[in-house]
Amino acid sequence: xxxxxxxxxxxxxxxxxxxxxxxxxxxxxxxxxxxxxxxxxxxxxxxxxxxxxxxxxxxxxxxxxxxxxxxxxxxxxxxxxxxxxxxxxxxxxxxxxxxxxxxxxxxxx
Amino acid sequence: xxxxxxxxxxxxxxxxxxxxxxxxxxxxxxxxxxxxxxxxxxxxxxxxxxxxxxxxxxxxxxxxxxxxxxxxxxxxxxxxxxxxxxxxxxxxxxxxxxxxxxxxxxxxxxxxxx
Numbered sequence: 001x002x003x004x005x006x007x008x009x010x011x012x013x014x015x016x017x018x019x020x021x022x023x024x025x026x027x028x029x030x031x032x033x034x035x036x037x038x039x040x041x042x043x044x045x046x047x048x049x050x051x052x053x054x055x056x057x058x059x060x061x062x063x064x065x066x067x068x069x070x071x072x073x074x075x076x077x078x079x080x081x082x083x084x085x086x087x088x089x090x091x092x093x094x095x096x097x098x099x100x101x102x103x104x105x106x107x108x109x
Numbered sequence: 110x111x112x113x114x115x116x117x118x119x120x121x122x123x124x125x126x127x128x129x130x131x132x133x134x135x136x137x138x139x140x141x142x143x144x145x146x147x148x149x150x151x152x153x154x155x156x157x158x159x160x161x162x163x164x165x166x167x168x169x170x171x172x173x174x175x176x177x178x179x180x181x182x183x184x185x186x187x188x189x190x191x192x193x194x195x196x197x198x199x200x201x202x203x204x205x206x207x208x209x210x211x212x213x214x215x216x217x218x219x220x221x222x223x
Contacts, residue, residue: 033209042216043154043200048209056209091154100146100154 004101006092012107016081021104023075023092032075033093034067036060037103043091049075082108111136113203115214122191123222130186130217132201138162140206143177143184148198148216160184161206191221 007022023032034046047057049067066078079086087108092101112135122128134143145157158168160177168175172189188195198218204211 031209033211035211043202043213045210045212050209058210089152098156098159100156102153105152 004092004094004099006090006101006104008104009102010105010107012109013082015084015108019079019082019106021077021079021090021092021106023094023101024073029094031095032067032069034077035091035093035100036088037091038085038088046077046090079106082106084108111138111203111205111212113201113212113214115199115201115217117217118215119218119220121220121222124193125190127187127189128191128219128221130188130199130201130219132184132186132214134182134184134201134203136203136205138205142204142206144200144202144204144211145175145184145186146200146202148200150197154200157186188219191219193221193223195219196221 005024007024011019013019030051032049035043036046037043044060045058047061047067048055052069054067064080067076069075075092077090087106089103089105091103093099114133115131117131120128141162143160147155147157157173158175165177165179174187176185184201186199196219198216200216201214202211
């Protein structure tokens with residue numbers, strides 16, 4: 001099975017800037033998930049994506065967040081206007097969460 | 110509502126000791142899945158096991174074993190003859206079948222000393 005990959009591995013951004021995190025490349029999979037983990041805390045569900053639609057989202061996933069699969073393979077998480085509290089590890093997962101990507105560490109300054 | 114409780118925040122053992130990590134869950138669903146993940150210091154989440162609610166058989170994989178008991182809503186994880194490389198944070202997690210959201214416990218940090 002192909003692994004889940006994520007880019008970038010680390011992103012540093014200024015507060016208020018937009019960031020796009022990517023799961024790359026994924027093909028022939030229908031279920032995708034985004035989770036985040038604030039340093040030292042538990043893993044929190046953000047959103048699930050099935051057949052190119054959001055199937056469920058948490059209260060964390062507010063209007064600042066969006067997900068899409070722009071080219072049929074990459075699965076992206078966009079944060080429109082980052083806040084300091086968005087600093088965390090962001091994990092992409094596929095197929096009932098058995099396969100997690102290595103994560104992207106987002107640092108908002 | 111779903112909830113996963115890992116009451117042990119940190120456990121410290123000496124190499125070759127056996128150690129059990131506790132996990133207690135709450136759910137109203139009759140069909141659900143339970144997971145264990147390992148998060149080593151490098152930060153990635155490593156899948157260890159997925160168990161569905163209808164399969165209460167204990168599972169053994171090398172030095173790892175899992176004890177699922179629906180009567181007590183527990184899904185405990187035992188490492189036999191622990192090794193330094195087992196040092197990590199271990200997460201228990203729960204998802205309802207047909208659902209799209211997995212709830213994680215707070216994690217147990219395991220230190221294995223040589």
